[in-house]
Amino acid sequence: xxxxxxxxxxxxxxxxxxxxxxxxxxxxxxxxxxxxxxxxxxxxxxxxxxxxxxxxxxxxxxxxxxxxxxxxxxxxxxxxxxxxxxxxxxxxxxxxxxxxxxxxxxxxxxxxxxxxxxxxxxxxxxxxxxxxxxxxxxxxxxxxxxxxxxxxxxxxxxxxxxxxxxxxxxxxxxxxxxxxxxxxxxxxxxxxxxxxxxxxxxxxxxxxxxxxxxxxxxxxxxxxxxxxxxxxxxxxxxxxxxxxxxxxxxxxxxxxxxxxxxxxxxxxxxxxxxxxxxxxxxxxxxxxxxxxxxxxxxxxxxxxxxxxxxxxxxxxxxxxxxxxxxxxxx
Amino acid sequence: xxxxxxxxxxxxxxxxxxxxxxxxxxxxxxxxxxxxxxxxxxxxxxxxxxxxxxxxxxxxxxxxxxxxxxxxxxxxxxxxxxxxxxxxxxxxxxxxxxxxxxxxxxxxxxxxxxxxxxxxxxxxxxxxxxxxxxxxxxxxxxxxxxxxxxxxxxxxxxxxxxxxxxxxxxxxxxxxxxxxxxxxxxxxxxxxxxxxxxxxxxxxxxxxxxxxxxxxxxxxxxxxxxxxxxxxxxxxxxxxxxxxxxxxxxxxxxxxxxxxxxxxxxxxxxxxxxxxxxxxxxxxxxxxxxxxxxxxxxxxxxxxxxxxxxxxxxxxxxxxxxxxxxxxxxxxxxxxxxxxxxxxxxxxxxxxxxxxxxxxxxxxxxxxxxxxxxxxxxxxxxxxxxxxxxxx
Numbered sequence: 001x002x003x004x005x006x007x008x009x010x011x012x013x014x015x016x017x018x019x020x021x022x023x024x025x026x027x028x029x030x031x032x033x034x035x036x037x038x039x040x041x042x043x044x045x046x047x048x049x050x051x052x053x054x055x056x057x058x059x060x061x062x063x064x065x066x067x068x069x070x071x072x073x074x075x076x077x078x079x080x081x082x083x084x085x086x087x088x089x090x091x092x093x094x095x096x097x098x099x100x101x102x103x104x105x106x107x108x109x110x111x112x113x114x115x116x117x118x119x120x121x122x123x124x125x126x127x128x129x130x131x132x133x134x135x136x137x138x139x140x141x142x143x144x145x146x147x148x149x150x151x152x153x154x155x156x157x158x159x160x161x162x163x164x165x166x167x168x169x170x171x172x173x174x175x176x177x178x179x180x181x182x183x184x185x186x187x188x189x190x191x192x193x194x195x196x197x198x199x200x201x202x203x204x205x206x207x208x209x210x211x212x213x214x215x216x217x218x219x220x221x222x223x224x225x226x227x228x229x230x231x232x233x234x235x236x237x238x239x240x241x242x243x244x245x246x247x248x249x250x251x252x253x254x255x256x257x258x259x260x261x262x263x264x265x266x267x268x269x270x271x272x273x274x275x276x277x278x279x280x281x282x283x284x285x286x287x288x289x290x291x292x293x294x295x296x297x298x299x300x301x302x303x304x305x306x307x308x309x310x311x312x313x314x315x316x317x318x319x320x321x322x323x324x325x326x327x328x329x330x
Numbered sequence: 331x332x333x334x335x336x337x338x339x340x341x342x343x344x345x346x347x348x349x350x351x352x353x354x355x356x357x358x359x360x361x362x363x364x365x366x367x368x369x370x371x372x373x374x375x376x377x378x379x380x381x382x383x384x385x386x387x388x389x390x391x392x393x394x395x396x397x398x399x400x401x402x403x404x405x406x407x408x409x410x411x412x413x414x415x416x417x418x419x420x421x422x423x424x425x426x427x428x429x430x431x432x433x434x435x436x437x438x439x440x441x442x443x444x445x446x447x448x449x450x451x452x453x454x455x456x457x458x459x460x461x462x463x464x465x466x467x468x469x470x471x472x473x474x475x476x477x478x479x480x481x482x483x484x485x486x487x488x489x490x491x492x493x494x495x496x497x498x499x500x501x502x503x504x505x506x507x508x509x510x511x512x513x514x515x516x517x518x519x520x521x522x523x524x525x526x527x528x529x530x531x532x533x534x535x536x537x538x539x540x541x542x543x544x545x546x547x548x549x550x551x552x553x554x555x556x557x558x559x560x561x562x563x564x565x566x567x568x569x570x571x572x573x574x575x576x577x578x579x580x581x582x583x584x585x586x587x588x589x590x591x592x593x594x595x596x597x598x599x600x601x602x603x604x605x606x607x608x609x610x611x612x613x614x615x616x617x618x619x620x621x622x623x624x625x626x627x628x629x630x631x632x633x634x635x636x637x638x639x640x641x642x643x644x645x646x647x648x649x650x651x652x653x654x655x656x657x658x659x660x661x662x663x664x665x666x667x668x669x670x671x672x673x674x675x676x677x678x679x680x681x682x683x684x685x686x687x688x689x690x691x692x693x694x695x696x697x698x699x700x701x702x703x704x705x706x707x708x709x710x711x712x713x714x715x716x717x718x719x720x721x722x
Contacts, residue, residue: 217450218447218450221406221445222445222451222452222512223464225438225443226442226515227468228465228468229468237453237455
């Protein structure tokens, strides 16, 4: 590697010649290892994270299945039943899917109490839940991060106002507020927006705490000393160093949103029949647990699959973003 | 590489007018707050309490003092990284203490800092390239991509790092290499003044010399002015043209490099220098050592009068306890006018008219035993004899 040797610069500076011997001492420390850009490193570490890769596969599988099977918008469907048409009961509504010999049958996930195809219902519910969960996960994370970072970095009256507003949002019972807003309008995107505006508070506090400690670190002083503006310091120095907290919190928010949405739907403020969501399916059929357990298990399995894979993905992302974690690179 | 004391290589433009940094009556006091809901200020930590320092263009000013005497705070205050309580910092004729926001930010180009902890001062998420480009971007010096790349390799060559370092993260380097990155970053914006806050105290002794010599070479090459803050007398002696000795927030003595070591005038400086071991067992056993008793008094409650009187073996009944000595020139034979000392009795001590006496250690309640201070002003309380590292 020629890079490992000091380039023979024609404009050989006097300082360089006098540090020659100095350099020779230190060049034994290996700098010849191949270097990657930050993006490459993050990708490399991420793709080598086994849990994250399995989770990514599961999540993509669930998402693709949910959106293509019964169709969504312009996406065509390949499943011949809809989630709103009831049909004649087959085998008392039990799942027709068998593993050995493998067959899908008429209603692989069974039928609900009035004969609707439960596969279509579950897929519809998964679509709704994924949309709400990811929108809220993204929006509330952005809001919470911004508010926390601004409050923590600028301190003073900015912090006082922002954190009191945060407190205000925290003390309002979420369900009451959601019920009021839910009365005014409904629809999946509206629900997602509303939940985002209510759930950023925890992350805002977390990020503020992290920023409070990071802003006292010497590299922030160094950035200030060299003339970097406050916003650039926040976005280039402070937030990248809180990425672990942010990502873990975002994944938890996604998992929590699925549950929150199901609670709201149960109360009649979230997704409303005939539309459905995973939470609504579980709430609706919780009494059928003993008689028709599949009505409970399928949406439960989907929630479990989404929440688990999102959490593992978050783990993988956090490890990938942290260059000090080098275990997958050797 | 010469190990002898570096001569002042820059032509001293003699006149007092060519000052790059002119600090007048600088005070940095940190409030000590108490109270749960409403913060009450119950006192102050007088970290820097009346500093007057003039640094000429192209010279190296060394600032020494024990831990907690306020020397780091002073360095940061000069760069406006700490809020100034009182006083003025003139940089190249501009009063920095009146600058705010964008004006101050653009002014930062001319003055840079090298930090004590090379790892802590480098963002762990940024590559060396990003770190070096940051300052250049902030001051619009990296608009031309090719010129910026040329500048980067020039910087790396100047500090003795290979080009491959550009894509590395700080944690991939050794301590000395990190400090080189820190120095390269300071140089990246082409500053006039570099404040080096304990630039080598976190480094291995073998690497210390390399970094110090590097600083010297860079000064010759780029015509830099240095304010070097250190507690290692050997380091300061090696690099400085002029040296200021700080005790509890203010200067007690100031002199041209060698003068200070040849003829220390202030009792504190005498004690400091007598603690430097001499690499000759005969001399070492025979020489007189001045051991200071007690700890550095609390900067939250500094002694009245001369700050040093609680530990001074030459303390007198008159003046010392109630009159704070100013930094002044002394009328002693062989001592040049540039050698100033803040002691009422410097002449009498030098002539031997006053003799040393024993000192009772004063039990001073440490300031951290009281209310928590807002800022951490290092832990005060290292005995002076712990300070020097090796003899020069």
